[in-house]
Amino acid sequence: MSHSVELAQIGMTFGTTRAVSDVSFKVEQGEFFSILGPSGCGKTTILRMIAGFIEPTEGRVLIGGRDMKGLGPNQRPTAMIFQSLALFPLMPVWENIAFGLEARGVGKAERRRKADELLRLIALEGYGDRMPGELSGGQRQRVAIARALAVEPGVLLLDEPLSALDLKLRQHMRAELRALQKRTGVTFIYITHDQSEALAMSDRVAVMSAGLLQQVATPRELYDNPATAFVARFVGETNAISGRISDVQDGRARIDTALGILSGRAGQGARAGQQGTIYIRPEALMPGDPVNALDARIERVDFEGAFALVHGRFADGAALAASVPSTRLADAPAPGAETRFGFAPEHAVVLGDA
Amino acid sequence: MRDLYGRFGPWLSTVFLSLVFIWLAGMVLAPNLMMIDYALRPNLPPAAIGGPDDGYSLNNILYLAGEATHRAIFLKTIWASALVALVTFLVCYPIAFWMAQRATTGQLSVALLLIIIPFFINEVLRTLAWFIILAYRGPLNAVLTNLGLIDAPIRWQGDGGVLAAMVYAYILFMLLPIYNAIESLEKAQIEAARDLGASPWRIHTRVVIPHAKAGIATGFVFTFMLAAGSYVAPALLGSPGSRWFTEIIYNWFFEGGDWNRGAAYALVLLVLCLAVVLITLRIARVNLADVAK
Numbered sequence: 001m002s003h004s005v006e007l008a009q010i011g012m013t014f015g016t017t018r019a020v021s022d023v024s025f026k027v028e029q030g031e032f033f034s035i036l037g038p039s040g041c042g043k044t045t046i047l048r049m050i051a052g053f054i055e056p057t058e059g060r061v062l063i064g065g066r067d068m069k070g071l072g073p074n075q076r077p078t079a080m081i082f083q084s085l086a087l088f089p090l091m092p093v094w095e096n097i098a099f100g101l102e103a104r105g106v107g108k109a110e111r112r113r114k115a116d117e118l119l120r121l122i123a124l125e126g127y128g129d130r131m132p133g134e135l136s137g138g139q140r141q142r143v144a145i146a147r148a149l150a151v152e153p154g155v156l157l158l159d160e161p162l163s164a165l166d167l168k169l170r171q172h173m174r175a176e177l178r179a180l181q182k183r184t185g186v187t188f189i190y191i192t193h194d195q196s197e198a199l200a201m202s203d204r205v206a207v208m209s210a211g212l213l214q215q216v217a218t219p220r221e222l223y224d225n226p227a228t229a230f231v232a233r234f235v236g237e238t239n240a241i242s243g244r245i246s247d248v249q250d251g252r253a254r255i256d257t258a259l260g261i262l263s264g265r266a267g268q269g270a271r272a273g274q275q276g277t278i279y280i281r282p283e284a285l286m287p288g289d290p291v292n293a294l295d296a297r298i299e300r301v302d303f304e305g306a307f308a309l310v311h312g313r314f315a316d317g318a319a320l321a322a323s324v325p326s327t328r329l330a331d332a333p334a335p336g337a338e339t340r341f342g343f344a345p346e347h348a349v350v351l352g353d354a
Numbered sequence: 355m356r357d358l359y360g361r362f363g364p365w366l367s368t369v370f371l372s373l374v375f376i377w378l379a380g381m382v383l384a385p386n387l388m389m390i391d392y393a394l395r396p397n398l399p400p401a402a403i404g405g406p407d408d409g410y411s412l413n414n415i416l417y418l419a420g421e422a423t424h425r426a427i428f429l430k431t432i433w434a435s436a437l438v439a440l441v442t443f444l445v446c447y448p449i450a451f452w453m454a455q456r457a458t459t460g461q462l463s464v465a466l467l468l469i470i471i472p473f474f475i476n477e478v479l480r481t482l483a484w485f486i487i488l489a490y491r492g493p494l495n496a497v498l499t500n501l502g503l504i505d506a507p508i509r510w511q512g513d514g515g516v517l518a519a520m521v522y523a524y525i526l527f528m529l530l531p532i533y534n535a536i537e538s539l540e541k542a543q544i545e546a547a548r549d550l551g552a553s554p555w556r557i558h559t560r561v562v563i564p565h566a567k568a569g570i571a572t573g574f575v576f577t578f579m580l581a582a583g584s585y586v587a588p589a590l591l592g593s594p595g596s597r598w599f600t601e602i603i604y605n606w607f608f609e610g611g612d613w614n615r616g617a618a619y620a621l622v623l624l625v626l627c628l629a630v631v632l633i634t635l636r637i638a639r640v641n642l643a644d645v646a647k
Contacts, residue, residue: 053545074551086542090564099560100550151550 002029002064003077003154003187005050010059012045019045020056023213025206027189029154032181034190034198037208038234043191046208047157050189052076063155074103079153081161085144087132093143094119094128100151118146121180138169145180155187162197174201195235199223207231223281227268229351232279237321239285241294241314245276245350253350258316262292263345269352280348282309285322289342296320298335312339386624392617414618424602424619431599432626434513435581438520439528439574445521446528446573451562454536455544473526481586484519488591515591516598520581527580528573535569536562571638575631582627599623 005027012020020042027033035043049056050063052073061068068076079100087096095102097118098111106114112128119125122142132140141161148156158177162170178201181188192198198205199219207214207222207230215227226232233240243257253266255278264278285294287310295315302309308329312320322341359367394410402408418424453465472480487494488510495507510518539562547557563570588598599619606616 051549053549073545073549078549080546080549082542082546084540084542086540086546088543088547088561091560099547099552102560103547103550103552103556147546147550 004029004062004064005033005155005187005189006062006065007046007050008060008062010046010049010056010061012042012049012054013057018211020049020211022059023208023211024059025213025216027155027187027204029187030185032178032188032190032201032203034192034202034205035208036192036195036198036205036235038193040210041208042211043193043208044159047080047159047189047191050155051078051080051157077154078157079148079151079155080157081144081148081159083159083161083163085140085161085164087140087144087147089132092129092131093124093135096132096143097128097146097150099147104151114150115146118150121149122146137165138173141165141173142176145177149184149186153186155189156181158188158190160191160193162192163194170197177201199235207234209234225265225267225349226279226351229277229279229353232349232351237282237323239280239282239319239321240277241280241318242275242277242353245270245272245274245352248272252345255350259294259314262294262348264292264348264350265346267349267351270350271352275353276350277353278348278350280343282321282323283307284343284347285320285324285341286328286343287322287324287339287341289344291342291344292348293340293342294320295338295340298337298339300335303329389617389621392614393621394618395614397612397614414615415622417615418619418622424599427597427602428599428619428622431582431623432630434517434598435578436630438517438524438581439577441517442521442524442528442577443532443570443573446525446532447570450529450532451536451558454533455539455541469526469529477523478586480523481519481590484515484522484587485590488515488518509593511591512593512596515593516588516596519587519591520584523584523587524577524580527576531569531572531576532566533569535566539565567638571634574634578630578634579627582623 007024007026009022009024010020011018011022023042023046035046037043045054048054050061050068052068052071052075055069063077073080088099091099094112094115097115098106101111101114115128116125119128122145124139124142124146127135127139127143132143135143144161145156162173162177165173174197177188177190190198190201199222202219204216204218205222206216209230215222215231217225217227222231222235226235229240232238241255241257241259241262243255243262245253246256246261247254248266248270251266252263253270253276254261254263255276257278262278264280270276296312298310298312300311302311303326305326307323307325310320310322310324312322314320320341358370361367362370393414394412395408396411396413398405398407418428449465449469453462457465486492489495490507490509490511494510495504498504499507543561543565544557547561552560583600584598585600585604588596588601592598592601600623603616603619603623606612606619610616
């Protein structure tokens with residue numbers, strides 16, 4: 001049986017609160033799919049609807065083409081990893097991992113064998129008889145994953161499971177999760193508010209805001225071609241300059257701003273004569289570049305080694321964020337100075353204002 | 355101790371400590387010592403007290419061991435109290451679980467209010483209410499007869515009546531500790547268990563009850579001790595066939611006029627209650643300090 005997950009126009013209303021509106025997307029079998037959005041955007045609600053903890057008030061959830069309506073979380077081919085992990089603190093690690101098997105009536109010897117096998121998979125061999133409280137954060141994390149994998153789910157649902165870990169461990173676990181997903185071939189649906197996490201791990205990402213789906217795309221596509229202003233601002237850093245779109249042709253748009261006429265790729269809703277905004281990535285802004293010249297006053301330069309983050313204000317007062325490679329740093333003068341930045345048109349996108 | 359002195363200064367701290375000491379010595383230690391003293395002496399006319407017949411012995415306690423009816427009532431009081439605790443638990447656990455995990459804030463406050471309000475009334479009056487409800491020509495029999503569920507009124511008084519009244523009287527002492535314990539259980543754990551395919555029964559036996567063990571043990575201990583030491587419910591709702599050990603003790607003091615034997619009986623009850631409590635706590639691996647919390 002295939003384990004694709006399809007949401008068909010699902011919506012969810014809690015009392016008078018509209019948590020999710022008209023969301024549709026399809027996650028393919030074996031895909032690592034992330035749902036990215038700020039807290040309160042409805043992403044956890046969507047995950048809980050897929051898991052079966054709540055029924056959508058509108059629309060359908062299909063797993064492997066089968067309508068999941070009326071099926072409880074225990075009847076769906078999904079397993080969830082909770083934000084808090086929700087390990088059972090009074091059971092040793094191996095019983096935690098084998099709990100799903102115990103619920104299915106598997107005998108003790110077989111449960112133990114399977115638990116040990118999974119402990120090997122997560123590189124925690126010999127930890128079976130410890131209690132969850134005796135493990136470190138990263139180890140508990142892995143136990144939670146093993147516990148979910150023990151029931152051999154077709155779809156693994158992960159609710160910000162890395163948010164409690166420190167940065168180093170989080171980065172390590174990202175790679176580990178990704179590898180585990182490739183190895184097991186299980187469909188992963190991963191919830192996060194951390195955009196770099198979503199970009200680094202996922203095959204595709206759905207971006208959500210205020211209960212609405214903004215865009216579903218590959219990480220690269222999302223970064224280079226944001227469909228909406230929200231995606232442009234939420235995914236990665238950006239410099240936004242508003243104006244009136246004067247001309248659109250051959251995929252290029254020119255926009256008339258207070259800082260001069262700028263050109264970039266024409267994105268969604270870019271039509272001549274309309275109000276629009278041009279979004280320029282920090283790494284696209286180069287000091288001294290003559291194309292699309294923008295004057296700015298430098299306020300602060302944070303040297304980070306490979307590159308430096310330059311903060312300042314454009315001539316009209318809007319904030320400037322540029323990330324300048326160390327090799328080009330000589331062109332960026334000290335704080336307080338006026339500098340001219342420029343960017344290649346293909347590294348900026350013009351969107352029509354909604 | 356140093357904490358106390360640090361916080362309240364020497365004067366106030368000394369006052370606190372003396373008050374606690376007076377309480378312990380005067381209200382707990384002295385009466386119990388007196389009871390032990392009484393229990394071990396024979397019952398003598400005033401003139402003979404301090405005379406040659408007056409001396410310590412275990413005769414009063416041995417009398418209980420030799421008296422078949424009293425012994426039977428004593429043993430019955432013990433297991434019936436355990437039964438009261440068990441039934442109270444069965445009644446309270448679902449309510450406590452619902453209150454702690456399912457109820458909305460509004461439902462919770464209404465439920466708590468409904469459960470606590472009856473306890474504003476004196477225990478004797480509450481038991482009297484059961485006396486009225488369970489009376490032979492009382493409302494319960496009337497309702498059941500009219501519904502056609504029974505042909506003739508039932509005599510509820512006796513073991514059943516005593517059990518009902520006690521379960522009702524001690525609900526709070528079982529409910530609140532269990533509620534507190536279950537309330538601290540993270541909802542995600544129940545969801546995780548459900549998600550992994552566990553049946554409701556398994557979720558409760560493997561996740562909720564182990565977590566709430568200390569609360570359940572506390573509830574059992576409270577309810578058991580209160581039931582074993584209860585007097586009003588068996589006196590009002592019991593029948594001659596359902597006598598409680600406390601009634602026998604009462605009789606020795608106030609009908610038999612033998613305080614010594616009464617004290618001996620009370621002492622035996624106290625020791626046995628303590629034993630049951632300690633064994634329960636040992637089984638549940640809970641210590642007394644947790645219960646006090």
